[in-house]
Amino acid sequence: MDSGAIRRRLALGVAVLTASGLLAVAAPGTAQAAASACSGRKVRTLSFGTGSVHVHKRDGYVCAVTVPTRPGAKRPMSVTVQARGNRPVTDRGTYAQHAGPVTVHAGHRCVRVGGSVGAGSLRTGWILC
Numbered sequence: 001m002d003s004g005a006i007r008r009r010l011a012l013g014v015a016v017l018t019a020s021g022l023l024a025v026a027a028p029g030t031a032q033a034a035a036s037a038c039s040g041r042k043v044r045t046l047s048f049g050t051g052s053v054h055v056h057k058r059d060g061y062v063c064a065v066t067v068p069t070r071p072g073a074k075r076p077m078s079v080t081v082q083a084r085g086n087r088p089v090t091d092r093g094t095y096a097q098h099a100g101p102v103t104v105h106a107g108h109r110c111v112r113v114g115g116s117v118g119a120g121s122l123r124t125g126w127i128l129c
Contacts, residue, residue, distance in 0.1 A: 037101040038063030050120030065100035066115035080114040
């Protein structure tokens with residue numbers, strides 16, 4: 001084997017290792033990035049079997065995002081927020097990373113929050129009163 005072939009194989013090996021390292025570094029942050037899609041202070045994390053709903057509050061607005069326990073594969077997800085006296089606001093679809101964010105103006109009113117990932121789901125009573 002000549003030195004040119006060795007260099008090409010070495011370069012290919014370095015490229016593969018670099019690409020896999022970049023993927024390993026980039027992938028874990030996706031759930032955290034989804035949870036930070038809402039601005040404000042995180043006031044609750046509501047967990048259920050297949051995921052969790054992150055609830056944030058800022059200046060009378062309540063925001064929620066549903067994040068699966070294992071992001072990656074597309075599956076049905078939803079997130080719902082309802083301020084007392086108003087209609088619920090929902091984001092429902094087939095997502096890989098998260099459903100939402102959904103934001104409502106609650107002022108000082110209580111809210112109901114719900115979320116689902118696949119077959120698992122969560123619905124609260126009136127919270128943040």
